[in-house]
Amino acid sequence: MADFHVQPESVYAEESGVARFQCQIHGLPEPLISWEKDSRLVDTKDERYTLLPTGVLQITGVREEDSGKFCCVAHNSAGVKHSTEALLTVSGSQSSVYKEPMIVVGPENLTLTVHQTAILECVATGYPRPIVSWSRLDGRPIGVEGIQVLGTGNLMISDVGVQHSGVYVCAANKPGTRVRRTAQGRLVVQAPAKFVQAPQSIARPVGTTAIFTCQAQGEPEPQLTWLKNGQILEPGGHVKLRNNNRWKNTLLSTLM
Known part of the structure; x- marks a missing residue:
């Protein structure tokens, strides 16, 4: 497991306000994130504490007893790592104002x-x-x-x-x-790009036109390229390319 590339930072919050801590770390398998306050596991069953899947810890309706040192803990099958500690300082406030x-x-x-x-x-x-x-x-x-x-x-x-x-x-x-x-x-x-309609093998007499149709979808919009025997086929001469729409491409080739 790598070191934390985002460490939690100390926070000042007013009573009844909001506090937020963040940490980020990479590892394989993906580490699970939990938080400790004063070396004890944070109880996320408290509705005021929200632990997001991204590792962010949010505390709403902050109280004086929330003050303390917070630490991010990452663990997977490779081991456990602790972040640096961040201090939450809660200042008094007239919450009814x-x-x-x-x-x-x-x-x-x-x-x-x-x-x-x-x-x-x-x-x-x-x-x-x-x-x-x-x-x-x-x-x-x-x-x-x-x-x-x-x-x-x-x-x-x-x-x-x-x-x-x-x-x-x-x-x-x-x-x-x-x-x-x-x-x-x-x-x-x-x-990822995927084919909705792939070109089919066909047989045509000499002097007639062979038509191949290819349709693909994806985001961003996929770019379609035709190959013949592994070489890029450029339109021109007896080869024509027709763009039916953004994702559909038709190749027309007159057989010589």
């Missing part, structure tokens, strides 16, 4: 491949506590299949497909009003 909603951490731009899991963070503060909601910038519904909200407003999309690509908008709404703050991030889902 009105505060405008504010997004502390918004969604990042992500590029994933199909079947991976997308985690879009949204951490908001304010008093009264803002309500977090999600939408797509293009107005299309986010849907419900494979969609889960983690903690107080993080969006998780399991088994992503190209249909999930788009700009996602996180909104922190003041309850009972139209006051809100927004942040957005773009999700790009790539798919």
Whole structure:
């Protein structure tokens, strides 16, 4: 297992506010992440504590007793590693004083491949506590299949497909009003190229035209190239190339 390439950093938070710690490490197999506070395992059954699959630890409604030293722990079959410790310092605050909603951490731009899991963070503060909601910038519904909200407003999309690509908008709404703050991030889902229609072997008399059709799909859009006996076949002379659409290509060859 490699060393941590992102170490948690010390945080100052007001009472009733939000604290966030992050760590990142690579390894094979992929390490599992947990967190310790003052050398004791953090109890993520506490609804105020949210551990995201990315290794991020979020603490909402921060209290004085949350103060302490936090450490990220990575473990797999190769062993266990501890990050450096990060200190959470909680300062007193008049929690009943009105505060405008504010997004502390918004969604990042992500590029994933199909079947991976997308985690879009949204951490908001304010008093009264803002309500977090999600939408797509293009107005299309986010849907419900494979969609889960983690903690107080993080969006998780399991088994992503190209249909999930788009700009996602996180909104922190003041309850009972139209006051809100927004942040957005773009999700790009790539798919490997695959053939939808492959060319078929044919037999034609001399002097007639042989037609081969090839259709492929993928994201980004695949580029189609024709080969003859392992050599790239360029259009010209008795060979013509017809682009039916972005993914479909027809080769016409007059047999000499």
